Amino acid sequence: MSLDAIPIHVITPPAGEPGLTGNAPPLLRELAEQVKRLLETGESSAIDLSALPLTPTDLDWLHEKLGAGEIAVTLQASGESTLNETACPGIWWVTHRNEQGAVTSQFIEVAFVPELVKAHPQDVAIGLENLELMISDL
Amino acid sequence: MQGPLIDTLARQGVTRRTFLKYCATLASMMALPPSAGRAMAEAMAAARRPSVIWLPFQECTGCTESITRSHSPTLEGMIFDMISLDYQVTIMAAAGHQAEEALRNAMLENDGKYLLVVDGSIPMGDPGYGTHGGHSFVDHLQQAAKGAAAIIAVGTCASYGGIPKANPNPTGAVSVSDIIKDKPIVNIPGCPPIPVVMTGVLAHYLTFGSLPELDAKGRPKAFFGETIHDRCYRRPFYDQGKFAKTFDDEGARRGWCLFELGCKGPVTYNACATVKWNGGTSWPVESGHGCLGCSEPDFWDAGGFYKALSVPADPLKLAAAAAVVGAGAGVAVSFANRAKKGAAKKAHQPITLADLEK
Numbered sequence: 018m019s020l021d022a023i024p025i026h027v028i029t030p031p032a033g034e035p036g037l038t039g040n041a042p043p044l045l046r047e048l049a050e051q052v053k054r055l056l057e058t059g060e061s062s063a064i065d066l067s068a069l070p071l072t073p074t075d076l077d078w079l080h081e082k083l084g085a086g087e088i089a090v091t092l093q094a095s096g097e098s099t100l101n102e103t104a105c106p107g108i109w110w111v112t113h114r115n116e117q118g119a120v121t122s123q124f125i126e127v128a129f130v131p132e133l134v135k136a137h138p139q140d141v142a143i144g145l146e147n148l149e150l151m152i153s154d155l
Numbered sequence: 156m157q158g159p160l161i162d163t164l165a166r167q168g169v170t171r172r173t174f175l176k177y178c179a180t181l182a183s184m185m186a187l188p189p190s191a192g193r194a195m196a197e198a199m200a201a202a203r204r205p206s207v208i209w210l211p212f213q214e215c216t217g218c219t220e221s222i223t224r225s226h227s228p229t230l231e232g233m234i235f236d237m238i239s240l241d242y243q244v245t246i247m248a249a250a251g252h253q254a255e256e257a258l259r260n261a262m263l264e265n266d267g268k269y270l271l272v273v274d275g276s277i278p279m280g281d282p283g284y285g286t287h288g289g290h291s292f293v294d295h296l297q298q299a300a301k302g303a304a305a306i307i308a309v310g311t312c313a314s315y316g317g318i319p320k321a322n323p324n325p326t327g328a329v330s331v332s333d334i335i336k337d338k339p340i341v342n343i344p345g346c347p348p349i350p351v352v353m354t355g356v357l358a359h360y361l362t363f364g365s366l367p368e369l370d371a372k373g374r375p376k377a378f379f380g381e382t383i384h385d386r387c388y389r390r391p392f393y394d395q396g397k398f399a400k401t402f403d404d405e406g407a408r409r410g411w412c413l414f415e416l417g418c419k420g421p422v423t424y425n426a427c428a429t430v431k432w433n434g435g436t437s438w439p440v441e442s443g444h445g446c447l448g449c450s451e452p453d454f455w456d457a458g459g460f461y462k463a464l465s466v467p468a469d470p471l472k473l474a475a476a477a478a479v480v481g482a483g484a485g486v487a488v489s490f491a492n493r494a495k496k497g498a499a500k501k502a503h504q505p506i507t508l509a510d511l512e513k
Contacts, residue, residue, distance in 0.1 A: 062189075113179065
């Protein structure tokens, strides 16, 4: 029997398009679970995108599906970080970059407010001290 | 400087958010769950800096260069804020008797608690091959190891003997783990090692109070869990059978697999393919040269840098074998294998790839 007897159709992905691996869609279900948990218990969670086998196309697909929300936070801390709300409130797309602008890590965070945005009580206390010093100098 | 680390960092203009961001990235690199980043930041921010004693033996200072000159001083440079580096001859201001006194004081004050970092192999042939202040390297190592909580062997020389141990090993060079048997030892091989691996091990120690999980060769699994080949961006070409045959042919220009040009990626466990070098700019294979296997034992005698590996890679089998062997037992096994390797060397038998892979 020659190979021609077997109906094989080779589908070549369009040039320049590495294609989707199929690894992105299950993440949406995981996110749904995490959002449910956030609503029920208030527990925040995160998915480390650099730890998963996702191609740039997969990431684009995910980014597109989740869309853009109302809030975009930019953090300047040894390179720029962006913490952007997606079209699904409670889901944040977090990208950390180094001083050269290269992405060092990428997360999807499920929280009412991303952890990094909140001011730490100790830092607030230091701010208060400075404020009081300022007032006493008036 | 005393007090919690976060205060030290604040004095140097490193904000809490910068630190949190750094920890999140570090946790991601170490394949820890995302929540570990915050746990790490909390623990490290409050941590008192542990005393670190750094002993150089038969080395070229390349390891120190790799770590102190990493591109972003606010990141890897932080390790020097996380620790109290009490003795490091290359970068310390003190010299001679003052330096030796600093070493003695650090050992006395932090007895049983300090971390001992070693770079370079130890010559066993003649004590005169390497001395500090009239004492042989092996005496120094044994004395400093006594009061150490753990030992970090930085670089291939300290981990496995490295280039000084290459045939015919004129100084009788051995690794730290060949001499010290009663302390936890982490090997961070590489010639030089990747800076973030060192930072990761220190961060793990500061956060969890223990050393990270190790593989059969005493290396942190988080960074040495997979081969260069497994994570190489040229891997698809290997799978398609597309190989560069010379360094200037069509295949080389197209960025095909360098296996036939002697790349040791399939048998080398390291994180170069993912972490890369020079702040994530590039790494050897990306620049067009095969992996030398510099983080594997006896890489210098592995049959030539430009000679193709004779057996096809079977990373799945190797990874499974590495995963099965527990950390503690693994170290013992690696000792046994190294002893066997030593015997083979004495009998003037060439080291085979199979020996390398044990």
